[in-house]
Amino acid sequence: MTGLLNKLSARGYKITPQRRIILQVLSDSDKHLSAEEIADKVKQIEPGISVATVYRNLNLLAEIGILSRLNLHEGPARYELNQGHNHHLVCLGCGNAIKLGVCPMQGEIKKIIEESGFEVDSHHFEITGYCQKCQARQKL
Amino acid sequence: MTGLLNKLSARGYKITPQRRIILQVLSDSDKHLSAEEIADKVKQIEPGISVATVYRNLNLLAEIGILSRLNLHEGPARYELNQGHNHHLVCLGCGNAIKLGVCPMQGEIKKIIEESGFEVDSHHFEITGYCQKCQARQKL
DNA sequence: ATAGCAGTTGATAATAATTATTATTTAGGA
DNA sequence: TCCTAAATAATAATTATTATCAACTGCTAT
Ligand SMILES: [Mn+2]
Ligand SMILES: [Mn+2]
Ligand SMILES: [Zn+2]
Ligand SMILES: [Zn+2]
Numbered sequence: 001m002t003g004l005l006n007k008l009s010a011r012g013y014k015i016t017p018q019r020r021i022i023l024q025v026l027s028d029s030d031k032h033l034s035a036e037e038i039a040d041k042v043k044q045i046e047p048g049i050s051v052a053t054v055y056r057n058l059n060l061l062a063e064i065g066i067l068s069r070l071n072l073h074e075g076p077a078r079y080e081l082n083q084g085h086n087h088h089l090v091c092l093g094c095g096n097a098i099k100l101g102v103c104p105m106q107g108e109i110k111k112i113i114e115e116s117g118f119e120v121d122s123h124h125f126e127i128t129g130y131c132q133k134c135q136a137r138q139k140l
Numbered sequence: 141m142t143g144l145l146n147k148l149s150a151r152g153y154k155i156t157p158q159r160r161i162i163l164q165v166l167s168d169s170d171k172h173l174s175a176e177e178i179a180d181k182v183k184q185i186e187p188g189i190s191v192a193t194v195y196r197n198l199n200l201l202a203e204i205g206i207l208s209r210l211n212l213h214e215g216p217a218r219y220e221l222n223q224g225h226n227h228h229l230v231c232l233g234c235g236n237a238i239k240l241g242v243c244p245m246q247g248e249i250k251k252i253i254e255e256s257g258f259e260v261d262s263h264h265f266e267i268t269g270y271c272q273k274c275q276a277r278q279k280l
Numbered sequence: 281a282t283a284g285c286a287g288t289t290g291a292t293a294a295t296a297a298t299t300a301t302t303a304t305t306t307a308g309g310a
Numbered sequence: 311t312c313c314t315a316a317a318t319a320a321t322a323a324t325t326a327t328t329a330t331c332a333a334c335t336g337c338t339a340t
Contacts, residue, residue, distance in 0.1 A: 195326090
């Protein structure tokens with residue numbers, strides 16, 4: 001938490017109560033949250049904070065690498081404290097995004113893409129389906 | 141073209157002038173087009189056609205497999221006549237979506253995902269960067 | 281050919297997610 | 311404490327798409 005705030009001021013950004021609370025909310029969560037979910041939790045702590053401030057800061061925090069933005073194929077973007085490069089199994093039942101410990105941008109595939117002459121900037125790999133909990137729920 | 145129209149009526153959908161024109165526009169294009177781009181071209185042929193009709197039919201045609209929808213990470217969805225399962229190299233310069241002849245959902249990665257107990261419904265792999273043309277353009 | 285009606289359309293309102301605008305406030309350095 | 315660039319709150323605007331609904335039309339059965 002303190003480290004995150006330091007990263008902000010080290011880059012010349014101010015440490016505002018709004019930013020503290022947004023980071024607190026994200027620290028307290030163990031899953032990805034949408035901007036709206038974050039704004040709701042933030043307002044439980046400090047009702048005066050504007051949703052625009054939440055969006056503004058989520059953008060900033062993602063830009064400087066404090067957060068990672070998970071831009072799902074559909075629905076709103078989701079955020080969490082940056083935990084490094086990852087891909088996800090996204091459940092159509094409960095919406096959970098489960099980290100997948102593997103990345104397709106390597107080995108043969110990486111080689112093929114490089115050899116095509118395309119200059120890679122970023123990549124995105126997303127699997128949708130049903131997590132084990134939701135599979136069990138369907139069978140009831 | 142005739143085959144596509146047959147597929148429509150075989151499923152109980154009517155062959156309307158609007159649908160003919162939308163399919164014509166897509167047949168005439170060699171790249172992905174957004175709904176708006178399609179609507180523009182459609183209106184050049186028949187100005188009275190509503191943009192809502194274009195959206196409505198793009199959804200229908202994608203649903204029954206006549207078109208494939210390319211839901212890019214950002215920006216509007218893009219459509220083309222269905223040419224089978226594919227992933228793309230999307231150029232940040234010119235917007236072109238170049239087909240990548242390979243799919244990560246196979247071999248080791250597929251096995252890892254299956255073994256996780258997650259029931260896969262679909263997957264999405266998208267590489268963004270710069271195509272060779274746009275790389276050359278940058279160097280000028 | 282004609283009538284009937286489910287399917288379709290055009291016009292427009294609504295929605296969802298996010299960004300832009302702008303007057304006001306504030307964090308943090310001098 | 312003062313100053314000012316940065317940040318905020320409130321709200322309008324934007325983008326892409328879907329929903330609504332009255333009017334229309336392709337097809338099928340007469
Ligand atoms: Mn990766
Ligand atoms: Mn694939
Ligand atoms: Zn689930
Ligand atoms: Zn390009």
